[in-house]
Amino acid sequence: MIGGQPRLGSPVSFANRINGPGSIQLWGTAMDQARWDKIQSLFHDAAALPEPKRLPYLRSVCDGDEVLVSEVLALLEEDAHGASLLDRDVSEVAQQILGDSTASLPFKEFGPYCIKKRLGEGGMGVVYLAERKDLGSLVAIKILRDAWLSPSRRERFATEQRTLAQLNHPSIARLYDANTSPDGTPFFVMEYVEGVPLTEYCHERQCSVEERLRLFRAVCEAVLYAHQHGVIHRDLKPSNILVREDGTVRLLDFGIAKHVESFGESVEQTATGLRLMTPAYASLEQIRGERVGIHTDVYSLGVILYELLCGRLPFDLSGCTPAQAEKFLTEREAEKPSSVMWQTSASKTSHKGMAAFRKTVSPELDALCLTAMHKDPALRYHSVDALIRDIDHYQKHEPLEARPATLSYRVRHFFSRHQRSIAAAFMTSLVAAMAALAVVFAVRGKLAPHGALLNSKIASVAVLPLANTSGDAGQDYLAGGMTQALITDLSKVRALKVVSRTSASGNQTKAESPSQIGRELNVAGIVEGSVARSGNSVHVSLELMRANGTPVWAETYDRNIEELQSLQRELARQIIRETQITVPDSEEKQLADSEARTPEAHDLYLRGRYFWNQRTREGLLKSVDYFRQATIADPSYSEAYAGLADAYVELVAFGNLVPSDGLPKAKAAASKAIALDDSLAEAHAALAYSHAAEWDWVGSQKEFQRALELNPGYVTALYQYAYILSMVGDQKESLSLAQQALQLDPLSPVVMYRAGRVYFHARDYGKATSEFRRILELNPNDPLGIYGLALVLRAQGKFDDAIRYVQRENLQQGFDLASTYAAAGQSADARRQLTTCVLRLQQQKRYIRPGWVAEVYANLGDNDDAITWLERGYREHDDFLALLRVWPAFDRLRSDPRFQALVRRMNFPS
Amino acid sequence: MRKREEKTVTAGENNLPPQAFDMPEEAARPELRRAIDDLFCATYEELRRLASTVRRGDPNATLNPTALVNEAWIKLAKSSELAVTSRLHFKRIAARAMRQLLVEAARRRNADKRNGGSRITVTFDGSFREKPCDAKNLLALNKALDTLADMSPRQAIMVESRFFGGLDIPETAAVLKVSEATVLRDWRAAKAWLARELRESN
Structure with a gap:
């Protein structure tokens, strides 16, 4: 909603005063609350006395304050008199003030526009032809009769209309201006279009199906344009779509229906008990008064196409109340346009255009049209864009994207x-x-359903x-x-x-x-x-x-x-x-078996999972927050604890959290989850990962196996287990697990990345490259893909390319660039980059991952420093250490006894 | 002089500080405030439309604000805006909407007259003789009510609710959470003071 937030102080809202800040003056004396209280008290006391005793009483208590006495006396006088406005019935006053409504147009001039004649009237509005006084150009002015905006809404209205005015498309009638007249009546100044309503135009000219589709496609283009600018039409119908003499279409009244609806409803209900809207082009959800959106416009377009193809509306809703229309639409299915044509052409054989139709309305057009006007918004075209694409497919004799959606309803009804x-x-x-x-709906042509297949x-x-x-x-x-x-x-x-x-x-x-x-x-x-x-x-x-x-x-x-x-x-x-x-x-x-949670806790959990699934640092941190709230809302919420553990695991795995901080938390949460519900695969997987980070390989393996036993299709466990196994050396099992994960979640960048890493650890650079490339196909800027490719390039000795990749993203806080320089032999650059990274992290008081530093030194050939940092990583449980056996950069260290001792201490399984 | 003053008031309308909330629980909850403001707008528009509909149907029909407010309640009963409020609270809000609506209409009427009176409203029917003053009178009442609000917010709400919204004594007492006796007392004093102010303004 544009202008939804009222500007400070601008609107007259309930809390605002009606009038200006009146001077707090009473007969020249400032009146404050205390004095008014005193006056009132005296007034009541005096009023209780018989008239002659009042003045003496007031004199006796006012202590010489004659002003006070006279103030109270004045009130007593008014009290006795009792003939002010307040003693009259407000009806009379209202009658006088509101009563005189001139039935005709209250204003001849709207801003710079001068009304010339009335063009038409419909629904809530009257349309006038007007002339712009200074330019002499003609415009149409639509006035929403019986609709007054309260002052606070006037400005918001004008702001909203400004966005409509920005719609600038050759097929959309321009909105030049919209405002409220001095009495609050909203009006719209629009481009004046001379043309014929779409259906009439096609009928008069006996347009061919191709011609109708061409016009319809132009309408769709315009609607798509508006949708892309955040404007929903809400009232698409042929009378709002004019075709001009030159064959171009113009859509009228974009976004205006919203106001007509909100203003119109109650009056009309008063008068007739009917809603104003014509239900013919309105979708079920619109009739029900539910939220409108792109999908409602798609439906209306579907009905318009239907009417263009069949020469009649899909449903006869004339004279229906909304309730009847709703019932009708819920229960009935539209006939297929192609069969409508058959009937019509049989009864009207003389109509020459029909013969052409009979041949041209194909099952594909049926599917297209019925998909657009599907009663379930979820099964309609999701956008006008998709609708246009299918029109194009149809015109090029390509298979449609539309699936035979309407069918499922019939099947369902049949089934139920x-x-x-x-x-x-x-x-x-x-x-x-x-x-x-x-x-009938086999739009793809190749489909040949038979019993065995269906069964x-x-x-x-x-x-x-x-x-x-x-x-x-x-x-x-x-x-x-x-x-x-x-x-x-x-x-x-x-x-x-x-x-x-x-x-x-x-x-x-x-x-x-x-x-x-x-x-x-x-x-x-x-x-x-x-x-x-x-x-x-x-x-x-x-x-x-x-x-x-x-x-x-x-x-x-x-x-x-x-x-x-x-x-x-x-x-x-x-x-x-x-x-x-x-x-x-x-x-x-x-x-x-799964236990019921409170709706509140469950909602928090869902939010947590949603953000966890984003796998970004921010997303994971948010998910920690939500999972934690869920465990507070329901302390027995095992899944939420498991989620919390998952989030910590991912945070540590991508270097976003110090292991000494994240791992105990992950482990605690996972253990808590298991204590609450031992059958939770997520919890066992998270525990497995934290075991691995403690270099308890056996424990880790056990938990992973338990997780996969509980849920063999649990993708997170599959790829994590694959990853861990690939580091500790069981390449064969690891590859098979990674492939399973890829099969079950083939488009997930995280899964592809882990699989790529599994290949990389196995030094299968070709397959690793293809996984990393697949990530970049989905999103060319995905850091996971860029990092992966850089790894492979560096290991293959293609340093220039590797540097190009790592420079694109600030990977591993810049250590990666240092490593790549080092491997490329640019020692000075590498050391400079390394210092920069370390200094920056120190300044930011952030964790310096020892493994990353060790890798730079290893690439520089500086074994002493590399070993020192690896030792530190061992102490701090940096999970980079798990890579000791497989990481190509450490190959140079393998002959060093200190390195060999370190590997032994890692307790890798043999 | 009076003209000038009238003008200043109109212009000042758009940049006013909010009045002290008369229902403190709203002040604490901004979303409730917004909901009530929305309801206020919807009520204003509905009342205005109803007034016009009634008139169009029968030019001599009585425009009874109490009836209009009741009808507005029925019309808006289905809208989400109404969810924030009780019927009583709604009447309280409608009272203010009615006030604003009448004040606006009265201002327009005054302006028309000053600009040479594009609409002929003068009638020589004796029973209507005093009526053309109503607009001015109403504007004066409106101004006095604002002054009263500074002296005693409770009494200003009371007058607004009773006069513009047709709330009866028990309803007014319930809205203000005071006894009926207090309403009677406050009302009497406020009425006397306002009458005095109106007389002064003439």
Whole structure:
């Protein structure tokens, strides 16, 4: 909201005075509270006396203060008189003051504009043609009748309109000005457009489907432009889209509907009990009065396209109340545009344009149109951009990105109606029915569904990040947290391979088809959905489909936020059921077992996991905060303790926390979590990592194995264990674990980095390079990828390239650059850089990681200093020491007896 | 002279220090304050619209603020803004909205008259003879109420609530958390003082 924060002192709000600071004067004497209290007291006392006794009484008590006496007397007089404004009924006064409303336009002139004639009237507004007095140019002025802004809102209104005025697109009618008239009536000054409404234009000219699509695409472009500038139209309909003589389109009233809605509703309800809006182009959520956003405009565009293709609206909602419209939209499905055309053309064979249509409205256009106007916002095109892309795909005869989304609803209804009564015999016909439906929507053409395929188990699923459709980025954590919870729960089922799809840059909404995702992630099924929270209710929609796009199951849930945890379990169980995988009782029990937490603690935990997952220093520190709060809110919250341990582990592992500080904390939190719940894989993994940092390799290995036993699909344990094993020398096992982690979370930069490091430790530089490069493909500036590549380049002796890479990012506080200089033989540069780094860290009172310094000295060939720093690292438990066996830079030290002794003290397993 | 003064007051409207909050629990919670300000705005707009609707339906219909406030309550009952408040509290807020609305209208009316009266409002009907003064009278009351607020915030709230919002004695007592007897006492004194001020202003 623009101008949401009122400027200091500007608006007249409830707390502000109505009037100026009146001079506190009473008959020339300043009146303060004490004196007024005294006057009142005397007034009441005197008023209780009979009239003749009042003056003597006042004289006797006022001690010669004649002014006081006269003040009280004046009040007594008014009291007896009783004929002031206050004694009258305010109705009369209001009548006088408000009553005289001139029914017609109160002002002939709005600023520099002079009204010429009335162009039209509709809904809440009247539109006038006006002329700008100085320039003589014509404009349209829309006045929102019956809408007065309170003074404090006037300025905010004007500010908001200024952003609308910045929309500058050839297909959007310009908003020149918007303000409130002196009496508070809002008005808009807009570009005056002469044209014909879109649908009329197409009808009159009998435009071909291609021509209609061209116009529609131009409309989409304009809407996309507005969305990119943060403006939602809210009231897209053909009458707001004019086509001019030259065939160009102009969209009117951008962002204005918002005001019409907020002003209009109550009046109209008073008069007729009806909401003002025309429901024909409004989505279900808009009719319900829920939050509007990009998705509502996408829906309206879908309906407009439908109307362009079919010559009629998808639903006849004329005369419906919002409640009736809502019911209707919930229960009905739009007919496919292609079948509408068939009917119409059969009855109106004379209409020559129709013959062309019959050929051109294809199943692809059906899918495109029905995806745009899907009743579930999560299954619509996520943006107008995606809609445009599919129009382009269609025009170029390429496969669409749209998945046959509408189908899932039908299947779901079909299922829910029949689920309980489905007998084996019935199954065949069901499969046949689904196959028939699927054929219609087989937009990819290659899809050939058959019974066996539809009926088979789904043994591997990819869980795509649940979309946050609340429109509030502050709710991202909820969608992220629920995604992770779902993955955790699902991966407890051994027979099911669960692949996560951590996206590199958070909210990337790359529209990919299920088959692309299925291929990419090598899975049979895909779970996707969305979460939207508003207030205390959560709306979740979730869908399971096969990788070929066949929907298996879809459901939407509306729950109170308090029930979030039980909902999460329910979702996991439902998906497992739909995969038709047999789950052993023990695993079933494990799923049901998790303890219920208070909603508050759970919310904190979800936030913690969300930030933990970002794996940045800031994110991890925030997650520590949230996890800690969660353990305070619920001291028995084992998962929160495990989260805390995880966060400390990651902080230490990336050198963001002194090991002597972080490791005990990690260990304490992990032990606490295990004490509370021994079956928590996360806790065992965190404990394993802290054991490793204490060079208790056996203990570490035991805990990792326990973690993976509890949850074989736990990716964090997999990559951490792989990493530790690669350092202590079990390369073979390590590589296999790393590959498992990569399979289960193939797009996570952290997993790729760890896998790359595993290859690097095994001195397989080719594979290491390709993992690091994959990170940079997702994000060319990811420090993990840059650091990884620099490592490989340096080990390969490609020093110039290595220096170029490390200079790009301040890696390892600059020690990396020093090491690279040293390895390249630029000793002076290396020492200078080393001094700079050490001095800076000392100044900042930050931890100087001994391993990093030792590495520089080792590269310089300065064995004494290298050993000294390694010894120090050993004492301080710098986990860099774990690299002694495998780190290429230490190769030069291997023959040194002091180094060999150190390696022995590390107790590496043989 | 009077004209000048009127003008100053209008201009001063936009940069005023906030008055002491009359409900201390709001002062401590900024988000509540904001919610109440939003409600105030919504109420203002609703009252204004209702007043106009009533008039359009029947030009002779009585504009009864109490009825308008009740109707506004029903209209706004579904809005989220109303969640922050009780019905009583709402009436209190509506009273101030009504005050502001009438003051604004009265100012416009005065301005119109000064600018040569683009609208003809003079009527020779005897029963309306004194009415054209109402606008001025109301502005004077508005100013006096502000002065009263400095002397005794409680009484200013009381007058505002009772006169502009139609709160009865028990409601006023509940809003101010005082006894009904105190309301009666305060009201009587405040009314007398305001009457005196209005007389002076004429």
